Amino acid sequence: MNFDLTEDQRAIRDAFARFVDERVVPQAAALDEKHAFPRELFGELAGLGFFGMRYPEDVGGSGAGLMEFSLALAEIARGSMSLAGAAAMQSLMGTKFLHMLGNADIVERLFKPALRGEKIGAICMTEPDAGSDLGGITTTAKKVDGGYVLNGRKTWITSAPLADFFTVFAKAGEEKKMTIFLVERRFEGFAVGREIHKMGVWALPTSEVGFSDCFVPDSHRLSREEGDGEAHLRKTLAEIRIITGAMALGIARAALAAAVAYAAERKQFGKAINRYQAIQFKLAEMATELEAATQLVHYAAWLHGTGRPHHKEAAMAKLNASEAAARICDQAARVLASYGYAMEYPVQRYLRDVRFTLIGGGTSEILKLIIAKEVTA
Numbered sequence: 001m002n003f004d005l006t007e008d009q010r011a012i013r014d015a016f017a018r019f020v021d022e023r024v025v026p027q028a029a030a031l032d033e034k035h036a037f038p039r040e041l042f043g044e045l046a047g048l049g050f051f052g053m054r055y056p057e058d059v060g061g062s063g064a065g066l067m068e069f070s071l072a073l074a075e076i077a078r079g080s081m082s083l084a085g086a087a088a089m090q091s092l093m094g095t096k097f098l099h100m101l102g103n104a105d106i107v108e109r110l111f112k113p114a115l116r117g118e119k120i121g122a123i124c125m126t127e128p129d130a131g132s133d134l135g136g137i138t139t140t141a142k143k144v145d146g147g148y149v150l151n152g153r154k155t156w157i158t159s160a161p162l163a164d165f166f167t168v169f170a171k172a173g174e175e176k177k178m179t180i181f182l183v184e185r186r187f188e189g190f191a192v193g194r195e196i197h198k199m200g201v202w203a204l205p206t207s208e209v210g211f212s213d214c215f216v217p218d219s220h221r222l223s224r225e226e227g228d229g230e231a232h233l234r235k236t237l238a239e240i241r242i243i244t245g246a247m248a249l250g251i252a253r254a255a256l257a258a259a260v261a262y263a264a265e266r267k268q269f270g271k272a273i274n275r276y277q278a279i280q281f282k283l284a285e286m287a288t289e290l291e292a293a294t295q296l297v298h299y300a301a302w303l304h305g306t307g308r309p310h311h312k313e314a315a316m317a318k319l320n321a322s323e324a325a326a327r328i329c330d331q332a333a334r335v336l337a338s339y340g341y342a343m344e345y346p347v348q349r350y351l352r353d354v355r356f357t358l359i360g361g362g363t364s365e366i367l368k369l370i371i372a373k374e375v376t377a
């Protein structure tokens with residue numbers, strides 16, 4: 001394995017780092033406090049080609065690898081986890097199944113405009129009684145003439161209040177197996193429900209959505225066959241985990257940088273607190289955890305790019321990066337003490353936002369089950 005990034009990878013990372021320093025960092029706190037979706041920045045990310053990075057050139061993408069995408073996404077998360085969450089949704093789960101399974105009309109009318117930031121996509125899997133256990137979803141899709149009728153309720157849907165189209169997992173057929181549908185916001189019987197007030201990622205709205213006798217034409221059954229939803233979902237899981245790990249790295253880097261800067265400036269008992277070994281040890285441990293987590297995320301992304309088996313490593317990378325990032329943000333808040341608790345400093349935001357990475361892409365417990373299954377096989 002080559003530990004050096006290629007020249008192209010460094011160029012991509014540096015371009016997004018500049019964008020984040022110039023455009024995202026100065027606005028992130030205000031957007032968060034106002035609970036305002038970063039529309040302008042979202043459009044600028046589209047302009048930078050971020051949403052199309054993982055898609056081929058013939059549909060308007062640039063065919064970048066997961067490593068390049070992860071490097072860029074980590075930079076965005078360093079500036080704003082809300083923007084990173086919105087961008088990750090738009091470039092992966094919100095659009096992936098349209099590209100993979102959608103017909104020409106869906107690709108032209110919804111997918112391509114989404115890569116340009118003109119339409120917003122969302123994914124609807126989680127339900128009030130089915131989170132980790134997706135097999136337990138109860139949203140149904142009943143076959144009728146010319147299409148399906150969907151009934152059910154989804155929750156925790158990222159970008160739902162703004163989204164134009166929704167990739168929906170529902171049970172269809174005699175055997176009630178997971179099938180993927182595309183629901184457009186304008187469809188009768190579809191409604192965006194109550195917004196969920198969250199602990200973090202305040203600039204990225206999350207809502208319930210409901211389907212009440214919602215007719216979905218056959219053209220919008222994304223699944224090739226009823227019941228193939230789980231198989232298609234499996235193809236994306238490693239990618240989701242690696243990029244969630246990448247977002248955790250970005251927040252952790254911001255938290256470490258804030259702690260290092262504060263420790264150099266803050267004086268107590270006559271000297272800067274970074275002269276105290278207790279603080280130095282915290283910073284040393286945070287930096288070491290971050291480096292180790294970075295290497296594992298990069299390793300998983302590299303494995304993914306080579307086409308070698310990578311499911312275990314993707315789960316390990318996400319588990320390790322999100323848990324390390326949560327510890328790093330916690331330690332950063334301790335270094336800042338009362339200022340780590342103050343809304344005018346960004347560390348409280350990192351501490352709140354990082355918890356998203358502990359849940360999205362599978363909780364730590366679920367990831368441990370996946371890793372254990374491979375380890376004990």
Ligand SMILES: Cc1cc2nc3c(=O)[nH]c(=O)nc-3n(C[C@H](O)[C@H](O)[C@H](O)COP(=O)(O)OP(=O)(O)OC[C@H]3O[C@@H](n4cnc5c(N)ncnc54)[C@H](O)[C@@H]3O)c2cc1C
Nearest residue numbers: 123124125126130131132133156157158356359363365366
């Ligand atoms: C900010 C945010 C945005 C989200 N966006 C979306 C979205 O856009 N679309 C979408 O569909 N979903 C979304 N989700 C939902 C997310 O995918 C689920 O929250 C996640 O799958 C976990 O489900 P749950 O919260 O219902 O927890 P549960 O599955 O109820 O888990 C509760 C606890 O039990 C543990 N547990 C569960 N099963 C087991 C087991 N077998 N063994 C051991 N422990 C277990 C879990 O690890 C956890 O600690 C979002 C969530 C958040 C927080």
